[in-house]
Amino acid sequence: MFNMKKQPPIKSLIADGSLIQGNVSFSDGLRIDGQVVGNVRAKDDVASILVISETASVQGEIIADHIIINGSVKGPVTARMLLELQPKARIEGDVDYSALEMHPGALITGQLRPILEGEEKPTLKLAANNQ
Template identity: 65%
Template structure:
């Protein structure tokens, strides 16, 4: 409704206390509360949602359509649609995005690299409102 795209459902969970060593490929939606050492990629060309919670740590490349981070990522992040950085997000690596929403408190140690469709297109940047 009103031009918003419907998000894919979160069908998979990597729970707190779970540690995965190796690459993870997923479709639709994935929530990570545990630890991943390896690349975390959504199936290409398919709408995807990835949530990395406050308790999660990912050591490797992250690549999905809509990415929401409130935990720690040690590696590059690619969000082909929207990247949302919650207040406790900590990224060490370059960040590539089409649209970016960053809350106060989130940190990035790396370059911000916008994806632009055309030469004159500018990426969408949105400042999150401070909750009072």
């Protein structure tokens, strides 16, 4: 389902050492290596991907189609298509997802709520430990 469409390109970067205070709106792809204090939202009309790296932190609401987290988030997260939680992911807030991939070591302090279309069950994938 998710591999049929080509991933949007990551066109923007918030670099390590950068601090953004305020809301961020983006289309296509965004990678965050720095710090954002504010909401991070992808536009609804285009496929989107958001990468929050190991060095990144976000304090605010996050909304995008495909979200990959390996840093820290304080606030609610909504992944309209797929949420990937890498081993160093730390989320303090409720999480809404259509599909979820969670690696060992990732932590969520909050509720997990599937986004259901009709009566479909959400897709859950457990990541294998590659060690």
